[in-house]
Amino acid sequence: MSPTASITAPPSPTLTREQIEAVIASLQPVQRIMIRLLLLPFMTPSSDDIFFMARERTEPAMRSGGNIATAFGGNTAIRREKINGVPKDWIDSVGNRALLYQSQLRENLGRLNLLAAFFQDYLAGLQPELDSMEQLLATECEMGQESLDDLRAQARLAPLTYALKKLAARADKQEVEDEDYRRERLSLEYQAHLRRRDRFKKRLDQARVERQAVLLTSLSDEFLAEVWGLAVGPIRNRRVKSIQAYLSALATALHASPDQASMTAAVNAGIGPKLSGGSLNEGFSSKPVDLCGDLWSLTVQALAAELMAPVASKPCSHPGGEMKSLTVKLRDLATYGLGEDEEVKIWAQTLQCPNCVTTLRTAQQKSGLLDRQADVVLAQVKTRTAMPRKETPAEVLAKPKDAPEETGIALEERLRPWLGDDAGETGGRGSQTWW
Secondary structure: OOOOOOOEOOOOOOOOHHHHHHHHHOOOHHHHHHHHHHOOOOOOOOHHHHHHHHHOOOOHHHOOOOOHHHOOOOOOOOOOOEEOOEEHHHHHHHHHHHHHHHHHHHHHHHHHHHHHHHHHHHHHHHHHHHHHHHHHHHHOOOOOHHHHHHHHHHOOOOOHHHHHHHHHHHHHOOOOOHHHHHHHHHHHHHHHHHHHHHHHHHHHHHHHHHHHHHHOOOOOHHHHHHHHOOOHHHHHHHHHHHHHHHHHHHHHHOOOEOOHHHHHHHHHHOOOOOOOOOOOOOOOOOOOOOOOOOHHHHHHHHHHOOOOOOOOOOOOOOOOOOOHHHHHHHHHHHOOOOOHHHHHHHHHHHHOOHHHHHHHHHHHHHHOHHHOOHHHHHHHHHHHOOOOOOOOOOOOOOOOOOHHHHHHHHHHHHHHHHHOOOHHHHOOOOOOOOO
């Protein structure tokens, strides 16, 4: 959608949910239901809408439940339960399908919202780490600006994982001095953080592009036909006419002047792939979708700005999702403690998992990394990059020889009320009988 093909509206019009719902309520029933289905992540069809769609299930292939009158050997005494002449199983089928798609749409949008927030805070918390490392490299390691520039230039292709393992082995054998170890460790972590920043900047841009595309698209005609129980052709005609009627009514309420070109652009913006399977437009473009000032985009933005209720978490469906080690790795990832090689292994499968994204965001918020002061970050980096020292194991103190006897005496004293004072009479120690 280009900026030139937008509905003429007042400068920066402010839409509210009340205004949008009032305009939708003024439409005809078919148009009202269609707009609510197009805005399904933010609006739930009413019971009247569900009943209206179930009553219109005239397509034989769309009917659910079969013919009950002939289901059991032609027993005409068995009749389908009806509500105002509409079979109840038709009503349940339409309502369940709408709620199923709504939950999937909200889950996907919630995942993208969490990802965008996670990436923003991740980059915000990473910058103080980089500043502290640059300060330590310039002061304690006495690196000049030219050396720092070389580190930045070589960060992209440096074999960091191998270099860190090799440095750790040298430190374990005490083959490196303290100052050299700090310099090498700081340099390697500095380059690793630079690569993290580049990766997560790209991921933030991708999440924003996908979120904009999801916001400005709706259920495709195939999914709308599946919910409504009609063929794709009638659904397409109703969608186009419903969006035009909604935009005209909204433009009148806002004293705008829509034209045919802007109407066509808004109608095209109301279709797209929000669910996998059955859509002709799979995937998303790598370029951001323009959030223009047309009334359809403004409607979506106004509804999306409201705080959505969190979707109930579901178990991970990808391989390894139930393993505790994955949870530990996600927490390390959120706190900059996971290596690049491990991150690459788990990122592709956890990116699309709402449960894993929720775990990432929760671990990030609980870590308190964004609340750290600069001096605290500097001290933590300095401690983390210091030369490791092997701790001398503490000597195990030998127990006194009489310790078992004292323990036994103490135990006997505690049990004396049950053993009795006279061991021979009560069956205690020294007794010859068990009674």
